Amino acid sequence: MKLYRLFILFVLSCQSCNAQIEKINGVSFVASREAINQNHVKPVxxxxxxxxSVMPFGFLRTVDNPNVVYGGERQWYGETKEGTKQYIEELRKQHINIMLKPQIWVWRGEFTGYIKMNSEExxxxxxxxxxxxxxxxxxxxxxxKVKLFCIGTELETFIDNRPNYWLNLIKEIRKIYKGKLTYAANWDEFKRTPFWRELDFIGVDAYFPVSDDKTPSYDDALKGWKAHLPEIRKRHEAFDKPILFTExxxxSVDFTGREPWKSDRSMNQVxxxxxxxxxxxxxxxxWKEDWFxxxxxxxxxxxxxxxxGTENTRFTPQNKPVEAIIKAHYAVYK
Structure with a gap:
């Protein structure tokens, strides 16, 4: 606990360092059943x-069903176009910039990276x-006039099979939207994404494995990143685009660094x-890298x-010790 307090004090002390670079310090703001108000924005x-990141949803019935359904009455308010607009307007009242990130959800939670059709039709x-x-x-x-628009999330098989479609789609988006573009590639997908040159940011959902330990130490996780850092930097250098962790x-669970993408509810040890x-x-x-x-x-x-909360095993940092870590780092690079 003493080391934890010292770490927080060290990070906060860096706020006076003029050499720090402003970063995108973002939260993935989850859509809910209801409209939001300023009480919901204040914690952000x-x-x-x-x-x-504001995330409306479209739905596919299966990974081989070709019809994206969205805007229906069964959707939660925050997942709809109307709700998306309301969320953005409320967040911007507190000068929070927006990445609009429309996503696909396959019924029963099947991985979107497996979306693949059975015929040309x-x-x-x-x-x-x-x-x-x-x-x-x-x-x-x-x-x-949102700052950033994400054209898709973890759709690697769709992209692998239809690369020309995606290149043309980016051109069509550019005709409509004049802000910055990214795509949210999965951690093991970004090396193969064929259209980084056409976007403004190389977007990565950063669920890289960094440790096999039950409770990864800080030093162990730092070592784990050394296996991935060169390839991430290489993408930046190849395309001269900044890297953005779209997620x-x-x-807050045992073995959190082993397969960080897993949301398996059987992993239930806080x-x-x-x-x-x-x-x-x-x-x-x-966060200290100028290309990031x-x-x-x-x-x-x-x-x-x-x-x-401290009994919660899910991803959210809210009301957990890690929230203070995020707050301190975001203060430095704001």
Missing amino acids: VSVNANYA DWKTLEASYSKFILDYAQLAEEL FGYR NLDGQTNTTKALFETF AGGFIWKWYHNHEKAG
């Missing part, structure tokens, strides 16, 4: 975030359906130290007073 401000249908979905939100992004974070240590190592590895743009912590719920 309190953690020193300057960006929020179905591929064409999916392309038309996804274009309608993403261009609709690109129009909203332009209307609201990052760890669960481990706050593991979450804290791995998060500290991520900040130390990346920042990132969005996964994930942040609107009802802060009820979210997370």
Whole structure:
């Protein structure tokens, strides 16, 4: 506990350092059933975030179903276009910048990276359906003048099979939306994404494995990042684009650094130290780099007073020791 306090004091002391570079210090603001108000935004401000990712959803029935459904009555308010606009407007009242990040959810939670059609006809249908979905939100992004728009999240098989579609889609988005573009590639996908040159940020969902230990130490997690750092830097150098962690974070659970992407509910042993240590190592590895743009912590719920807590094993940092780590680092690079 003493070392933890010393670390916080050290980070806070750096606030006076003029050499620090401003970063995208973001939260992934989860859509809910209801509209939000300023009481929901204040905790975002309190953690020193300057960006929020707002995430409306479209749905596929299966990974081989080509019809993206969105805007229906069954969707939660925050997942809809109307709700997205309301969330953005409320967040911006407190000068929180926005990344609009429309996402696909496959029923039963199947991984979006496995979306693959069984015929050319179905591929064409999916392309038309996804274009309608993403261009609709690109129009909203332009209307609201949001800073950053994410064109997709973890869709590697779709991209591998239809690269020309994606190149053309980016051109169509550019005709509508005049802000900055990124794509959220999975941690093991970003090396193969074929269109980084056409975007403004190389977006990575940063669930890289960094430790096999039950409770990863800070030093162990730092060592774990050394295996991934050269390849991440190489992408920046190859395309001369900044790296943005479109999602990052760890669960407060045993073995959090082993397979950080896992949301398996059978992993139910609370481990706050593991979450804290791995998060500290991520900040130390990346936030000081001038080629690194920042990132969005996964994930942040609107009802802060009820979210997370010291008995919670999920990703959210809310009301856990790691929230202080995030707040301190975000204060330095704000």
